[in-house]
Amino acid sequence: MNPKSQIEVTDRLKYLAGSIEGEGITLLEGIKNKIYESIQFRPYNDETAQDEKNIRWKRTADEIFRDGYVYDGKACTDLVVAFLGLANARGIETKFVKL
Numbered sequence: 001m002n003p004k005s006q007i008e009v010t011d012r013l014k015y016l017a018g019s020i021e022g023e024g025i026t027l028l029e030g031i032k033n034k035i036y037e038s039i040q041f042r043p044y045n046d047e048t049a050q051d052e053k054n055i056r057w058k059r060t061a062d063e064i065f066r067d068g069y070v071y072d073g074k075a076c077t078d079l080v081v082a083f084l085g086l087a088n089a090r091g092i093e094t095k096f097v098k099l
Helices: 011-018 024-038 049-055 061-067 076-089
Strands: 040-042 069-071
Touching: 011 024, 011 061, 011 076, 024 076, 061 076
Parallel strands: 040 069
Antiparallel strands: none
């Protein structure tokens, strides 16, 4: 399956989201916790800068969870994409807005 957007729901996202319990704010906190349990923060430095640049704004939520990492200090977009992907997988309608 090739996602059409960065936050398209995939089988991987459905699986991950399926283990998150709760409703309302508890569900949102569970999504945040699932991200931090599933994703490692790699150091961002001169040695990793080019790798980070190669993936910036390119990975889908599914790919972020598959890869299992983001770069510390450069992860805000990846974390948002991961959050929105899991929220969508739980039936919460989201919209990705980049200004």
